[in-house]
Amino acid sequence: MTGKTPSLPRAAALVGPFASGKTSLLEALLFRTGAIPRQGRVKEAGTVGDASPEARARWMSVESNIAATEYLGEKWTFIDCPGSVEFQQDAYNALMVVDAAIVVCDPDPARAVMVTPLLKFLDGQNIPHMLFLNKMDVADGRLRDVLEALQAVSDRPLVLREIPIRDGERVSGFVDLVSERAYRYRPGASSDLIRIPDTLRTEEGQARQDMLEHLADFDDHLLEELLEDAVPPQDEVYGDLARDLAGDLIVPVFFGSAEGGQGITRLLKALRHEVPDPAATARRLGFGADGGPAARVFKTVHAAHTGKLSIARVLRGEIADGAAVDGGRVSGLHVFPAGVPAKAAKAGPGEVVALGRLDAVATGDMVGARGDAPVPWPSPLDPLFGLVLRAGKKADDVKLSGAVAKLVEEDPSYRFEHSPEFGEMVLWGQGEIHLLVAADRLRNRFSLQIATGKPTIPYKETIRRGTSVHGRHKKQSGGHGQFGDVTLDIAPLGRGEGFAFVDRIVGGVIPRQYVPAVEEGVRDYLAQGPLGFPVVDMAVTLTGGSYHSVDSSDMAFKTAARIAMAEGLPKCEPVLLEPILRVDISVPADATPKAQRIVSGRRGQILGYDAKPGWSGWDTVSAYLPQAEMGDLIVELRSLTMGVGTFSWRFDHLQEISGRVADKVVEERRSALAAEH
Ligand SMILES: Nc1nc2c(ncn2[C@@H]2O[C@H](COP(=O)(O)OP(=O)(O)O)[C@@H](O)[C@H]2O)c(=O)[nH]1
Ligand SMILES: [Mg+2]
Numbered sequence: 001m002t003g004k005t006p007s008l009p010r011a012a013a014l015v016g017p018f019a020s021g022k023t024s025l026l027e028a029l030l031f032r033t034g035a036i037p038r039q040g041r042v043k044e045a046g047t048v049g050d051a052s053p054e055a056r057a058r059w060m061s062v063e064s065n066i067a068a069t070e071y072l073g074e075k076w077t078f079i080d081c082p083g084s085v086e087f088q089q090d091a092y093n094a095l096m097v098v099d100a101a102i103v104v105c106d107p108d109p110a111r112a113v114m115v116t117p118l119l120k121f122l123d124g125q126n127i128p129h130m131l132f133l134n135k136m137d138v139a140d141g142r143l144r145d146v147l148e149a150l151q152a153v154s155d156r157p158l159v160l161r162e163i164p165i166r167d168g169e170r171v172s173g174f175v176d177l178v179s180e181r182a183y184r185y186r187p188g189a190s191s192d193l194i195r196i197p198d199t200l201r202t203e204e205g206q207a208r209q210d211m212l213e214h215l216a217d218f219d220d221h222l223l224e225e226l227l228e229d230a231v232p233p234q235d236e237v238y239g240d241l242a243r244d245l246a247g248d249l250i251v252p253v254f255f256g257s258a259e260g261g262q263g264i265t266r267l268l269k270a271l272r273h274e275v276p277d278p279a280a281t282a283r284r285l286g287f288g289a290d291g292g293p294a295a296r297v298f299k300t301v302h303a304a305h306t307g308k309l310s311i312a313r314v315l316r317g318e319i320a321d322g323a324a325v326d327g328g329r330v331s332g333l334h335v336f337p338a339g340v341p342a343k344a345a346k347a348g349p350g351e352v353v354a355l356g357r358l359d360a361v362a363t364g365d366m367v368g369a370r371g372d373a374p375v376p377w378p379s380p381l382d383p384l385f386g387l388v389l390r391a392g393k394k395a396d397d398v399k400l401s402g403a404v405a406k407l408v409e410e411d412p413s414y415r416f417e418h419s420p421e422f423g424e425m426v427l428w429g430q431g432e433i434h435l436l437v438a439a440d441r442l443r444n445r446f447s448l449q450i451a452t453g454k455p456t457i458p459y460k461e462t463i464r465r466g467t468s469v470h471g472r473h474k475k476q477s478g479g480h481g482q483f484g485d486v487t488l489d490i491a492p493l494g495r496g497e498g499f500a501f502v503d504r505i506v507g508g509v510i511p512r513q514y515v516p517a518v519e520e521g522v523r524d525y526l527a528q529g530p531l532g533f534p535v536v537d538m539a540v541t542l543t544g545g546s547y548h549s550v551d552s553s554d555m556a557f558k559t560a561a562r563i564a565m566a567e568g569l570p571k572c573e574p575v576l577l578e579p580i581l582r583v584d585i586s587v588p589a590d591a592t593p594k595a596q597r598i599v600s601g602r603r604g605q606i607l608g609y610d611a612k613p614g615w616s617g618w619d620t621v622s623a624y625l626p627q628a629e630m631g632d633l634i635v636e637l638r639s640l641t642m643g644v645g646t647f648s649w650r651f652d653h654l655q656e657i658s659g660r661v662a663d664k665v666v667e668e669r670r671s672a673l674a675a676e677h
Contacts, residue, residue, distance in 0.1 A: 004272070004273070006073055006074050007074050007272075007277040007278075007350075008075075008277055008278045008279065008348070008349050008350040009068075009074075009075035009076065009077065009278065009348070009349075009350035009351045010074070010075070010076055010077070010099045010100075010271070010275055010277060010278060010350060011076070011077040011078075011079065011097065011098045011099055011278075011313060011350065011352055012076065012077075012078055012079070012098055012099060012100050012101065012102055012271060012275060013064075013078075013079045013081055013091070013094045013095050013098045013100075013101045013102070014026055014078060014079065014080045014081060014101075014102050014104055015081045015083070015091050015094075015095065015101050015102070015103055015104070015118055016083055016102075016103045016104035016105055016115060016118065016132075017083050017105065017106070017111065017114040017115060017118075017643070018060065018082075018083040018084045018085075018643065019060070019083065020083060020104045020105055020106050020134055020135075021104050021134040021135060021258040021259070022061070022080050022081065022083060022104045023042055023047050023049040023050055023061055023065065023080050024041070024042055024047070024134075024258035024259050025080075025102070025104055025132065025134065025258035025264075026047070026048065026049050026065060026067060026078050026080040026339075027039050027040055027041075027042075027047045027048060027049070027258070028258045028259070028261050028264045029069065029076075029078055029264060029267075029268065030048060030067055030069050030078075030338055030339070031188075031261070032190075032261065032264045032265060032268065033069040033070060033071045033076070033268070034069075034070075035067070035068075035069035035070075035337065035338040036048060036338050039188065039261065041259065042059070048065065048067055048338060048339035048340075049061060049065030049067070049080045049339065050065065051065075051339075053440070053444055054437050054440050054441060054444070057440070058433070058437075060082070060083075060084055061080065061081070061082040061083065061084070061087070062082055062084075062087055062437050063082060063087065063090055064079050064080060064081045064082065064090045064091065064094050064299065065079070065080040065339060066078075066079050066080075066311065066336045066339065066352055067080070067336055067337075067338055067339035068335060068336050068337050068338070068351075068352065069337075069338065071268050071271075071272060072272060074272060075350070075351070076271070077336065077351070077352040079094045079098065079352070081094050081095075083104075084433065084643075085117070085430065085431070085638065085643050085644070085646075086429070086430040086431035086432075086433050086434035087430070087434060088117070088118075088381065088413070088430065089380060089381055089411055089412060089413035089430070090299065090411065091118075092121060092378060092381075093298045093299060093363055093364070094298050094299070095121065095122065095125070095127055096125070096285075096296070096298055096364075096375075096377060096378070097281075097285070097296050097298045097312075097313035097315075097352075098127070098281070098313070099128065099275050099276050099277070099278060099280075099281045100127070100128040100129060100130065100245065100271070100275040100276065101122060101127055101128070101129040101130075102129070102130055102131075102132050102267070102271075103115060103118060103119070103122070103129055103130070103131045103132065103251075104132050104134050104258075105131055105132070105133055105134065105146075105150065106133075106134065106135060107133045107134070107135060107136060107139035107141065107143070107146045107255065108139075108141065108146065109141065109145045109146050109148070109149035110149075111642065112146070112149035112150045112152065112153055113149075113153060113588050113641075113642060113644055114642050114643060114644055115150065115153060116153040116588070116615070116618070116644055117644055117646075119153060119154050119155070119156075120155075120614075120615065121378075122248070123154075123155045123156060123248065125375070125378070126247075126248040126284070127248060128245045128246055128247075128248050128275065128276060129248070129251060130245065130251060130252040130253065130254060130270065131150065131158065131251055131252070131253045131254065132254050132255065132256065132263070132267060133146060133253065133254070133255035133256075134255075134256065134257065134258050135257060135258075135259075136164065136171045136255050136256055136257050136262065136263070137170070137171070137257040137259070137260045137262065139171065140169060143160075143163070143164060143255070147160060147253065150253075152616075152617065153617070154251060156248060156249065156250060156251045157214050157217070157249075157250050157251065158250075158251045158253050159210075159211050159214045159215070159250045159251065159252050159253060160177070160207060160210065160211060160253045161176070161177055161178070161211065161241075161252045161253060161254055161270065162174040162175060162176050162177055162254060162255065162266065163175050163177065163200070163203060163204060163207045164255065165182060165184070165197060165200065171185075171255075171262075172184060172185055173185050173191060173194065174191075174255070174263070174266065175196055175200060175204050176266070177204070177207055177208045177211050178208075178211075178234065178237050178238065178241070179234070180196070180204070180208065181193060181196075182194050182195060182196040182197065182200075183266075185260070185262040185263075187260065187261065188260075188261040189261070190265040191262075191265065191266075209226075212226055212232065212237070213226065214250055215237065215240040215241065215244060215250070218240070218243075218244055218247075218249050218250075219236075219240050221236070222236060222237075222240060238273060238274075241274050242273065242274040242276075245274050245275070245276070246276040246280060252270065252274070254266060254267050254270060277350070278313075278315065278349050278350035279349070281315070282294075282315040282316055282349070284375075285315065285374055285375055286372055286373045286374040286375050287315045287316055287369065287372045287374060288316075288371065288372050289316070291316060291317075291368075291369075291370045291371065291372065292316075292317055292368050292370060293314070293316060293317030293318055293319045293323075293325075293367075293368045294314075294315050294316040294317060294366060294367065294368040294369050294370075294372065295312035295313060295314045295315060295319055295353070295355075295366070295367045295368060296312055296313055296315060296364070296365070296366050296367070296374065297310045297311065297312040297355075297358075297361055297362070297363055297364065297365050297366075297367065298311060298312065298313065298363065298364070299311040299363060299410075300361075300362065300363045300409050300410050301354075301410060302406040302407075302409070302410060302445075303445075304445055304446075306332065306356060307356065307357055308356070308357055308358070308359060309332075309334070309354040309355065309356060310354070310355045310358045310361045310363075310365075310367075311352065311353070311354045311355075312352070312353055312354075312355055312367060313350075313351070313352050313353075314347050314348060314349050314350065314351050314352075314353060315349065316349055316368075317348075317349065317368070318346050318347065318348045318349075319333070319346060319347055319353065319355070319367070319368075320333070320345060320346035321333040321343075321344070321345055321346065325355075325358070325367045325368055326360075326361070326365075326366070326367050326368060327358045327359070327360035327361035327365065327367065328357060328358045328359055328360055328361070329357075330355045330356060330357075330358065331356045331357040332354075332355075332356025332357065333345070333346065333347065333353060333354070333355060333356065334353065334354040334356075335347060335351060335352070335353055335354075336352065336354075341354060355367070362409060363409070363410070363412060364377035364412075380412035380413045380415075381413040381430060382648055382649075383413070383414075383415045383428030383429060383430070384428075384429070384430055384431060384633075384634040384646070384647070385428065385429055385430065385431050385432060385434070385435060385631075385632075385634055385635075386417075386426045386427070386428045386429075386435075386454075386455040387426070387427050387428075387429070387432075387435040387436075387438075387439070387452050387453070387454075387455070388424050388425065388426055388427075388452060388453040388454060388455050388456075389404065389425050389426075389427050389439065389442070389450055389451075389452060390425070390450070390451040390452070390453065391448060391449065391450065392448070392449025392450065392451065393449065396448055396449070397425075399446070399448060400425065400442070400448055400450070401416075401418070401425065403442050403445075403446040403448060404416050404425070404427060404438075404442070406446075407427075407438050407441060407442070413429060413430050413434075414427060414428065414429045414434075414438060415427070415428040415429070416428070419455075419456075419458075421458060421534075422456045422458075424455060424456060426455045430634075431634055431635065431638070432632070432635060435452075436452075439452055454631060457578070457579065457627050457628045457665075458579055458627075459533045459576060459577065459578055459579070459665060459669075460533050460534050460535070460536045460576075460577040460579075460654055461529045461530070461531045461532075461533045461534070461535050461536075461574050461575060461576050461577055462492065462535060462536055462537040462538060462574070462575060462577055462654075462656075463490065463492050463535070463538050463569065463572035463573060463574055463575070464492060464572065464573035464574075464575055465492065465572055465573050466489065466490050466491035466492060466572060467489075467490050467568050467571045467572050468487065468488070468489050468490070468543070468568075469487070469488050469490060469564045469565075469567055469568030469571075470485075470486070470487050470488075470564060471485070471486050471487075471488070471560045471561060471562070471563035471564025471565070471567065471568075472484070472485040472486075472560055472563070473485070473556050473557075473559040473560040473563060474551075475556075480550070480551065481548070481550070481551035482551055482552075482553065482555065482556040482559075483547065483548035483551035483552050483556055484514070484517075484545075484547070484552060484553075484555075484556035484557035484558070484559060484560030484561075485510075485545045485546045485547065485560055486510070486518055486542060486544070486545040486557065486560045486561055486564055487542075487543050487544040487545055487564075488522070488540050488541065488542060488543065488561070488564045488565070488568060489540070489541040489543050490538065490539075490540055490565075490568050490569065490572055491538065491539050491540075491541070492537065492538050492539075492572070493537045493538050493539050494537065495537055495653065495654060495655075496537065496653065496654070497537050498536060498537065499523070499526060499535075499536060499537075499538060499539070499540075500539040500540075501519045501522060501523075501539070501540050501541075501542070502539060502540070502541040502542070503515050503519075503541075503542050504541050504542060504543050505542060505543075505544070505545070509544055509545055509546060509547075510542070510544075510545045510546070510547055510557070511547060511552075513554075514547065514552065514554060514557040515542065516554075517554035517555070517557040517558045517561070518542050518545075518557050518558070518560070518561045519542075519561075520554075520558050520561075521557065521558035521559065521560065521561025521562045521565070522540050522561045522562075522565055524558070524562055525561070525562045525565035525566060525569075526565070528673075529569055529574055530569050530570045530574045531574050531576055531666050531669065532666065532669035532670060532672075532673055533576070533577075533669065535569070535574075536577065536654070537577075537654075538572075540565075545560070575656050575657075575658060575662075576656070576657050576658070576662045576665060576666060577654040577655065577656060577657070578626050578627065578628060578654065578655055578657050578665075579626070579627040579628075579651060579654055580624050580625065580626055580627070580651075580652050580653050580654065580655045581624070581625050581626075581627050581630060581649045581650065581651055581652055582622070582623075582624060582649065582650055582651075582652040583599075583604075583622070583623050583624070583625045583630075583633075583647050583648070583649045584620050584621070584622050584647060584648050584649075585598075585599070585620065585621045585622075585623065585637065585645065585646075585647040586612050586615070586618055586619070586620050586645065586646055586647065587618065587619060587621070587637070587640075587641050587644075587645040588617060588618055588619075588641060588644065588645075589611075589617055589618060589619045591640055591641045591645060592609060592619040592621060594640045594641075595609075595619075595621045595637065595640075595645065596609070596621055598633070598636055598637065598640070599621065599623040599625060602625055602626070602629035602630075602633070603625075603626050603629055603661070604623045604624060604625040604626070604629065605623060605624040605625075606621065606622070606623045607622040607623055607624065608621075608622055609621040609622065610622075624652060625649075626655075626657075627651075628665075630649070633647065634646070634647070
């Protein structure tokens with residue numbers, strides 16, 4: 001494998017569950033390739049990644065860390081992605097532009113399920129990926145069990161590329177199954193070549209045969225060789241490995257220890273020889289070979305001192321500082337040697353680059369795509385958790401909206417909603433931490449004072465029976481008086497029918513011109529019924545009344561209508577309506593009973609459950625759940641499913657509630673209204 005033509009700069013994403021060791025692996029890769037002089041530790045806050053105050057405060061990655069390095073004369077950019085499910089959007093975005101992903105996993109069969117959503121995404125998008133089983137320095141189970149558990153959650157075959165050499169319980173080295181060479185780990189350095197231990201000969205032969213058989217599934221020539229018991233040439237095996245990885249046909253599996261610096265060189269060599277080059281990736285992503293410079297933006301950052309940065313992978317040609325591109329003129333161009341942004345004049349194909357002040361460019365946008373057919377950018381994750389944001393000072397409301405818009409631009413799995421009904425600014429996101437990090441960023445980066453709270457549930461009310469009511473407004477003050485007089489029939493309507501106003505005036509007892517004012521008065525009242533909530537699903541018919549030729553006016557009829565409503569509605573058995581959502585909860589099948597218990601525990605109604613299409617071993621539980629019970633549903637669901645359980649939801653209907661739950665809602669509303677006045 002010498003004499004390799006150097007590849008253009010490549011990029012790989014480090015992805016995988018929370019705390020599997022991605023940030024540590026980035027550090028190890030940077031150290032082993034000489035980009036940094038010592039290997040820092042996550043525990044000591046000494047790593048290149050996770051340097052933001054929000055990440056340091058939580059000991060976890062809350063955004064992707066980008067660092068470039070060189071290995072044997074070839075350039076690499078590694079993107080260390082957050083593993084927490086709440087920050088997955090950033091990971092998915094990065095995956096959309098890289099040549100390959102390294103999925104970092106714990107060597108623990110019980111945790112295999114945690115990589116399911118990620119593997120689904122990778123296979124769904126045909127992104128080449130390999131597994132790196134980390135923390136082998138403390139692993140105590142059998143590798144075979146880990147692989148079996150991981151295979152159960154991967155659609156593609158996992159192909160073990162090396163087997164461990166053990167010294168007692170501990171892994172002390174490995175045998176490479178292609179070169180059939182054995183190595184002993186050395187602390188913090190490349191491993192020593194040793195003889196394959198005799199005790200491993202049989203196991204090695206079998207593991208190599210397994211690997212070759214996987215490759216033969218996609219290569220008839222290799223299959224013939226295996227059937228004839230011929231030893232395939234190494235170049236053929238390497239060629240197959242590279243081709244099958246590029247096509248996302250197989251998932252090679254490596255192992256090691258990020259913190260111990262073990263298995264790092266092995267991984268780097270595999271990356272060097274097997275990861276597709278940027279030209280192949282550009283083709284996979286739908287970019288033609290010809291045309292002007294093109295790049296795809298996978299991340300947007302609004303930094304206090306630099307302004308907006310669009311972080312992009314160059315897929316074709318060269319982008320220079322000052323160049324005019326779609327969405328503006330590049331003003332400031334940075335690359336990321338060893339994770340530290342550095343000014344550069346230009347960036348060529350394959351490089352990851354920050355482009356300054358492209359105001360019109362959003363995450364997922366192309367810069368310079370002409371006649372290309374780029375694969376569609378995946379739609380952002382649906383929001384699962386809402387948080388009300390309040391500016392400390394009323395005057396900061398506008399500033400807050402502007403700052404939040406920037407956060408949403410950075411991470412489209414946030415969604416901002418201004419509810420006029422309650423005068424609330426609600427930020428939606430992927431979970432509680434995701435939103436608290438947003439609040440921290442507003443404080444740290446935009447110097448805003450922020451209070452947070454729960455979103456108000458949009459209860460409504462309706463009536464159970466009808467009545468007929470008379471309202472009169474009469475005032476004689478000085479010269480001009482006021483006179484309005486109406487008779488209204490109030491009647492309930494079916495659920496979901498809304499509000500209807502019917503005019504049944506005959507013989508001009510009220511002149512036509514005043515009828516709209518009557519309707520307006522009725523609607524005004526409906527904004528807040530006897531229980532304190534908007535009234536829906538009822539009809540009001542104007543059946544009679546009287547007027548005064550001088551004193552009657554729109555204003556007077558509007559007031560009369562309101563008086564009639566205020567008197568009539570309390571007599572109509574008002575009842576509270578609560579919003580009910582249709583929720584589809586996805587969980588690994590062993591958690592299905594737990595998901596059902598969660599639904600029942602939250603006053604929900606289970607509609608049924610079924611296998612989740614395309615997700616073997618997963619179920620979807622469908623249910624109606626009161627919106628009031630949704631608040632921390634995702635928190636409970638995740639805690640019961642190692643973080644992978646999730647749900648989708650939409651408003652379904654309003655449902656009457658009475659009894660203790662309803663009384664409490666009405667009481668709280670009353671005191672809230674009292675506090676307003
Ligand atoms: N024993 C051991 N611990 C590790 C290794 N790699 C990472 N860790 C620890 O695992 C935890 C999570 O590491 P980190 O790199 O932040 O994981 P990330 O969330 O995937 O980025 C930290 O406490 C690390 O010290 C390893 O190879 N061996
Ligand atoms: Mg991390």
